Amino acid sequence: MAKNEINLQIITPTRKVFDEMVEMVVLKTVEGEVGVLYDHEPVVVMLNYGIIRYKKNNEKKQATTMGGFAEITKDKVIILTDASELEGEVDVERAKKAKERAEGYKNKPDMDQKRAELALQKSLIRLKMNN
CATH class of the missing domain: 2.60.15.10 (F0F1 ATP synthase delta/epsilon subunit, N-terminal)
Incomplete structure (x- = not known):
């Protein structure tokens, strides 16, 4: 050390x-x-x-x-932590698709809004790390 x-x-x-x-x-x-x-x-x-x-x-x-x-x-x-990725481990295409799905769920009244918000937050964090 x-x-x-x-x-x-x-x-x-x-x-x-x-x-x-x-x-x-x-x-x-x-x-x-x-x-x-x-x-x-x-x-x-x-x-x-x-x-x-x-x-x-x-x-x-x-x-x-x-x-x-x-x-x-x-x-x-x-x-x-529940999940973690290092730089270079994030699948950007998968994160983009997850973001799109989560945004779609947020506007549907029959969907669990809290879950949709968390999914959106996770995808945005993954995308932010690759910018």
Whole structure:
């Protein structure tokens, strides 16, 4: 472990998306963004749907998180989320189709509006990461 690096783990119910040493992490929480560097005060935060940013080897990178929690300790950030993709993993065509479907569902009174809104939010986050 290099000095002043932290271990970032992103875990979903189906896979471990990421488990590497990084220089910093910026999380999108329900209360706003939280920056994390080595020797951070221990805390657990609730994550919002969004894009987290991290720096590895002086290179800025991103990953999506679809809600969940992050446990932050002095030298580790563990993210537990429903779904996550790293840069380059997002299927843009699939995300565009999901966005179109969700937008169509939002205007139908017999559809679950909350579910349609969440589906739309997820697709928009995936598309935003690829812009």
